[in-house]
Amino acid sequence: MTDTTLFDLLERLSSLTRIWFRQHPLLTELQPIQLSALMYLARCNHYSNTPLGVTDYLGLTKGTVSQSLKALEAKALIVKIQDARDKRSVHLQLTDAARRLLAALLPPAFLAEGEARMGERGTQLEMLLGELLREVQRSADVPSFGLCRSCRFHQQIDNKPFCGLTKEPLAPADAALICREHQTCEVDV
Known part of the structure; x- marks a missing residue:
């Protein structure tokens, strides 16, 4: 088993x-x-x-x-x-x-409090769970719905965010939002 x-x-x-x-x-x-x-x-x-x-x-x-x-x-x-x-x-x-x-x-109080009590290990756990999620998404070939800033199409033009897929400028806040067109970079951002 x-x-x-x-x-x-x-x-x-x-x-x-x-x-x-x-x-x-x-x-x-x-x-x-x-x-x-x-x-x-x-x-x-x-x-x-x-x-x-x-x-x-x-x-x-x-x-x-x-x-x-x-x-x-x-x-x-x-x-x-x-x-x-x-x-x-x-x-x-x-x-x-x-x-x-x-x-x-959001976030649920019990979860935020538990993570806070973990200190630095809470930050490490968040990073590891993010890595686990990316690995599962890659191996299961499911859409990643990742953050814009971590997408292979995310670019900076004149120090402003730009989507290489849609060829459109983005608002700075867009970089922190989920995108259904997201594609993971070879090297995570």
């Missing part, structure tokens, strides 16, 4: 996180998938804040995600904005209410 210690630890942390969210008073009206969609939309860039981006990131069916997005819109937590160039596409933006909700929830 293979050692399952790492899996057991990650599964238990995931379970504790789900329990914490389920018991949080601010989340009584929100389904877990809706919270996951909000968390993704809070971290993704303008190339990725579409219904398809949410679907791909969460790995769920279009129908499931569509119903969840409709519920979030009905709760005034997201708004749909028509794409300026492609009138068939919509972008999803968080409302101020959604941003306040996420600010009150």
